Amino acid sequence: MSDIKERTPNQLMLFGIIGGLIGIYLTYLLPLIGEKIDGQIAIVLQTIAPTAGALGGICAVIWGADAVRRVAKYGLGTGVPSIGQIAMGMGIIAAMFGLAIVKTMVIAGPIVALVTASIIGFIIGWFAQNVIKMKIPVMIRCMTEIAASGTIIIIGFSAAVAGNFEFGNIIQLVFVNGVMLAVFWVGAMAMLHPFNACLGPDEKQKRLLYLAGSTGAITMAIIGIAATMTLGASGAITLILGIILWVIFYKKFWDEVYNDASSVVGTGLIPKTEA
Amino acid sequence: MVAIDPTLLNIILIGLSGTLICLAVHFIPVGGAPAAMAQATGIGTGTVELAAGSGLVGLITASYMYAYEPLADIPLVMAAGAMGSMVMLASTMLAGGFIYAYGVAVPFASAQVKKDPITGERQDIYVSKGTQGQGIPTICFVSGVVGAALGGAGGGLIYFVLMEIYKPLIAVASAVAVAGVFTMGVMYVNSVIPSYGVGGTIEGVHDPKFRRVVGKDVITSFFVSILCGVLAVLIAGGMV
Numbered sequence: 345m346s347d348i349k350e351r352t353p354n355q356l357m358l359f360g361i362i363g364g365l366i367g368i369y370l371t372y373l374l375p376l377i378g379e380k381i382d383g384q385i386a387i388v389l390q391t392i393a394p395t396a397g398a399l400g401g402i403c404a405v406i407w408g409a410d411a412v413r414r415v416a417k418y419g420l421g422t423g424v425p426s427i428g429q430i431a432m433g434m435g436i437i438a439a440m441f442g443l444a445i446v447k448t449m450v451i452a453g454p455i456v457a458l459v460t461a462s463i464i465g466f467i468i469g470w471f472a473q474n475v476i477k478m479k480i481p482v483m484i485r486c487m488t489e490i491a492a493s494g495t496i497i498i499i500g501f502s503a504a505v506a507g508n509f510e511f512g513n514i515i516q517l518v519f520v521n522g523v524m525l526a527v528f529w530v531g532a533m534a535m536l537h538p539f540n541a542c543l544g545p546d547e548k549q550k551r552l553l554y555l556a557g558s559t560g561a562i563t564m565a566i567i568g569i570a571a572t573m574t575l576g577a578s579g580a581i582t583l584i585l586g587i588i589l590w591v592i593f594y595k596k597f598w599d600e601v602y603n604d605a606s607s608v609v610g611t612g613l614i615p616k617t618e619a
Numbered sequence: 620m621v622a623i624d625p626t627l628l629n630i631i632l633i634g635l636s637g638t639l640i641c642l643a644v645h646f647i648p649v650g651g652a653p654a655a656m657a658q659a660t661g662i663g664t665g666t667v668e669l670a671a672g673s674g675l676v677g678l679i680t681a682s683y684m685y686a687y688e689p690l691a692d693i694p695l696v697m698a699a700g701a702m703g704s705m706v707m708l709a710s711t712m713l714a715g716g717f718i719y720a721y722g723v724a725v726p727f728a729s730a731q732v733k734k735d736p737i738t739g740e741r742q743d744i745y746v747s748k749g750t751q752g753q754g755i756p757t758i759c760f761v762s763g764v765v766g767a768a769l770g771g772a773g774g775g776l777i778y779f780v781l782m783e784i785y786k787p788l789i790a791v792a793s794a795v796a797v798a799g800v801f802t803m804g805v806m807y808v809n810s811v812i813p814s815y816g817v818g819g820t821i822e823g824v825h826d827p828k829f830r831r832v833v834g835k836d837v838i839t840s841f842f843v844s845i846l847c848g849v850l851a852v853l854i855a856g857g858m859v
Binding site: 420421422423425426427429430432433434436437438440441443444445446447460464467468471472475476477478511515516519520522524525528 | 854
């Protein structure tokens with residue numbers, strides 16, 4: 345490896361899990377705190393609560409993008425998009441299971457989903473490594489991480505649209521109206537795009553993480569549009585905050601690109617006649 | 620005949636349908652990026668895109684059959700799914716074939732077999748130097764349509780089983796949404812697993828790779844799908 349300082353996989357994993365879960369749980373806890381306080385603050389807390397879910401989703405996108413980077417570096421032979429899609433496939437199955445199985449103990453849902461996703465990811469990784477024989481040393485670990493981040497992305501962004509992560513509520517506000525497809529696809533794109541765009545010999549983690557932040561933020565903005573339909577004001581906050589974060593992260597990514605390039609020159613238009 | 624516990628039967632059916640989708644991917648002539656530049660035989664996109672694209676159309680036709688034909692049973696829903704997928708993939712290959720023939724101007728030839736097993740035409744003399752064949756020859760087209768039928772039938776089967784589980788528990792619209800999204804999840808997982816097995820590209824049933832990888836992919840897919848089936852049944856427990 346080069347001498348460039350990189351975030352370790354464990355740091356990013358903690359960032360993704362803790363950040364993601366805090367975001368998801370805030371959508372549930374903020375309204376509860378609001379009920380205790382009452383008054384104007386209660387309304388404010390209730391309005392901003394769903395936005396926290398989307399912020400948690402961005403943490404998971406950054407973690408997932410780094411996990412995709414580590415495994416896809418070996419060359420999967422199928423293109424990077426395939427891993428984003430399997431991540432969301434595993435994530436959505438685990439998310440539905442985790443949120444549904446806990447019944448009235450709503451608070452346990454995201455953690456059960458996270459554990460389930462890790463188990464599915466581990467099993468698929470184990471089979472890929474030992475039965476399909478892909479010979480990628482980080483396969484099992486990365487598959488587990490990718491599945492887990494996929495499920496946090498799905499629950500986080502779903503909670504941003506539905507207001508909380510109670511299964512009946514999510515079915516009504518995310519599944520029945522088809523917003524789930526947007527969560528699924530845009531979430532997959534957010535996770536797979538950073539490495540797909542940055543891959544190559546000059547790929548650097550810092551640049552990729554900023555791009556992951558920007559794809560996560562634009563997912564948040566799109567989810568915000570969906571949330572204005574279901575939640576009204578909360579959705580507008582998610583949308584505006586998403587756009588602001590996108591501009592910030594994209595500017596950071598832009599700066600990194602300029603930093604890493606040896607020089608940036610304007611070539612002008614292609615001449616009409618060949619010289 | 621021994622009576623099987625309906626829950627166990629559901630799990631096994633979901634496992635089988637996941638395996639069908641996995642098997643289907645091996646039949647579809649996936650060329651990936653090289654095929655997009657007409658340097659390999661097959662359709663110029665990834666395994667997952669093709670399997671998911673045809674599978675999702677199959678899911679739409681299967682769910683239409685399930686919703687509007689009150690007497691629809693498993694074979695009818697599976698046939699509807701197979702039909703949708705076949706139409707989708709055949710039209711994709713036909714449109715791709717027009718582009719390869721009249722846009723890129725390449726002769727259709729497979730680099731994996733000397734003679735097309737269906738038409739008996741020689742292939743090797745038409746393969747351009749430095750390429751892995753071009754376009755979508757007859758055997759690939761037929762193999763692709765067969766694969767799409769398997770995938771669509773598999774998608775229809777999962778959808779049918781899930782609807783039978785969820786429909787008595789929640790409102791019909793919710794059951795449709797949950798079953799549809801779960802089917803999509805299983806479909807993506809099961810179309811990526813074989814794409815890792817085949818390493819991105821495969822020509823179809825005549826490709827030597829087919830025999831080499833189909834066994835282990837199917838085993839993997841079966842176990843993973845059984846796990847998905849168990850989760851699907853447990854989700855129903857959470858709905859009560």
